[in-house]
Amino acid sequence: MSTATFNSICLTRGFLWKDEPKNSKLIKGNERAKLCIRGSATLSTKSLQIEDGKLQKPEKQARIGLLGASGYTGAEIVRLLANHPYFDITLMTADRKAGQSMGSVFPHLITQDLPIMVSIKDADFSNVDAVFCCLPHGTTQEIIKGLPKSLKIVDLSADFRLRDISEYQEWYGQPHIAPELQKEAVYGLTEISREVIKNARLVANPGCYPTSIQLPLVPLIKANLIEYRNIIIDAKSGVSGAGRGAKEANLYSEIAEGIYSYGVTRHRHAPEIEQGLSDAAHSKVTVSFTPHLMPMIRGMQSTIYAEMAPGVTIEDLYEQLKISYKDEEFVKLLEKGVVPRTHNVRGSNYCLMNVFPDRIPGRAIIISVIDNLVKGASGQALQNLNIMLGFPENTGLLSQPLFP
Structure with a gap:
């Protein structure tokens, strides 16, 4: 997919120039009004399109699974992906909240069009390209061992952060049950390990x-x-x-x-x-x-x-x-x-x-x-998956800090 950096994005239905009078007539035919959106996001030419007043996502998308969606890091990933033009959530698991919608568990996300959460044992990965794993420490190893080998995975637990599995046992009080996966895992401190993250299948997202x-x-x-x-x-x-x-x-x-x-x-x-x-x-x-x-x-x-x-x-x-x-x-x-x-x-x-x-x-x-919750967890996880899948690293992450 070719990409280009834009300082402005042309929106094609009913938008006005910044300084155009509000009573201007709507533009018809092939003419365009322009809305200038400032920022440093690197976007593809298909990344933002407006049709009939709705934001249309590009044709090429990655299908995302979110395991452990009912925790804070899961909710934060959903919030960030609401502004991601390339990622589409197709699977969400939450054992204790199985059968519920994300909006019922986190009402601040009620506007998002998301699949109903299911138990991990009922999850179907046939329609998934990559996974964010937001499960508790100690449970992730067994789950990831059973995932299809074709999936790209970013694990937000601590289960694959320590290269020495004996050190893992010492600090987490249980043996590591996926030593082969541990050898494959890449530690994902993005700004330090960007080059090895590019070719990784399993990234251990750092702690906060x-x-x-x-x-x-x-x-x-x-x-x-x-x-x-x-x-x-x-x-x-x-x-x-x-x-x-x-x-x-x-x-x-x-x-x-x-x-x-x-x-x-x-x-x-x-x-x-x-x-x-x-x-x-x-x-x-x-x-x-x-x-x-x-x-x-x-x-x-x-x-x-x-x-x-x-x-x-x-x-x-x-x-x-x-x-x-x-x-x-x-x-x-x-x-x-x-x-x-x-x-x-x-x-x-x-x-x-x-x-x-x-x-x-x-x-x-x-x-x-x-x-x-962002650079210390879900934001860095999204930064890493962007790199792993070849999308612009900052995609979905350009929200400015909230103040006050």
């Missing part, structure tokens, strides 16, 4: 904390600008990161007006973070990582304290991040001195970051923020 931490640290480690020792990570997440299941600790009265640390010294994202940083360093990297739950729905901030290599300055760190992400659409280094805020990424696929000098000489403070 590891995404917010690795994006700023990997380029600095690769450039030998920071020491591998004494990396301290203080990370904070909105409550949606804990999933939609009913849990006493996540009740409003337990969460509101306070914060608390959890998974202290034993959070399951620690080995995933260390795996990525060790790959960048070609040496074992161990970090001190403590996550905190915040009384907010969405958002994640990682504040990272690192020791700079001898002779390295804050300016060197800033310039390296600037070079590393200058051509990236979704990772943005802020102007010097500007502190990233979770408010400024809410509902979007962006990661904002910056670096500051610590009061302790030779140390740096690095801050990055993401929406834990």
Whole structure:
């Protein structure tokens, strides 16, 4: 499919020039009115067409299965795909909600034309090209083992993130039952692993904390600008990161007006973070990582304290991040001195970051923020599947952050 970048898109029925009087007559025959849509989306010439007032999707589409549709990440994928011209959801599973519509489970999605959710055992994959797997940790391996080999898969659970299956057993408390699939899986931190993602069949979508931490640290480690020792990570997440299941600790009265640390010294994202940083360093990297739950729905901030290599300055760190992400659409280094805020990424696929000098000489403070449900989960998953299927990487992901 050929693609081209447009700064404007011509819509063919009843639209007016921006400055044309509202009482202008409707344009007839072969004449066209034009509506200018600004943006950086790379679209095919068939990607947006208006006929009889309805948005028509292009002829060439990928048929998408969504496994575990009734959770937050599943709902977020549906929301994002509403703006995706190439992906069409043809299968949705949710064992506890089987037989129900997505609109009845998530009323904010009631306008979407979606298939009724079915149990995973009743799922028919004959009309599916690719799958988003949003099932709980520990259940995904067996499900994916049984899927047709022709399917492209992005798994949002932790089941294929750790290459060492013994490490998986240590941190998740159960043996890995699909070691052959684990060998095939590609870790999908998009901006770092884009080239291997292109040819992957199974992508392990990164966790939210590891995404917010690795994006700023990997380029600095690769450039030998920071020491591998004494990396301290203080990370904070909105409550949606804990999933939609009913849990006493996540009740409003337990969460509101306070914060608390959890998974202290034993959070399951620690080995995933260390795996990525060790790959960048070609040496074992161990970090001190403590996550905190915040009384907010969405958002994640990682504040990272690192020791700079001898002779390295804050300016060197800033310039390296600037070079590393200058051509990236979704990772943005802020102007010097500007502190990233979770408010400024809410509902979007962006990661904002910056670096500051610590009061302790030779140390740096690095801050990055993401929406834990988008860049930390469903948005990055969509970014990865776009790459796997050969579609423009930013398709369906250009929604700007919600503010206030």
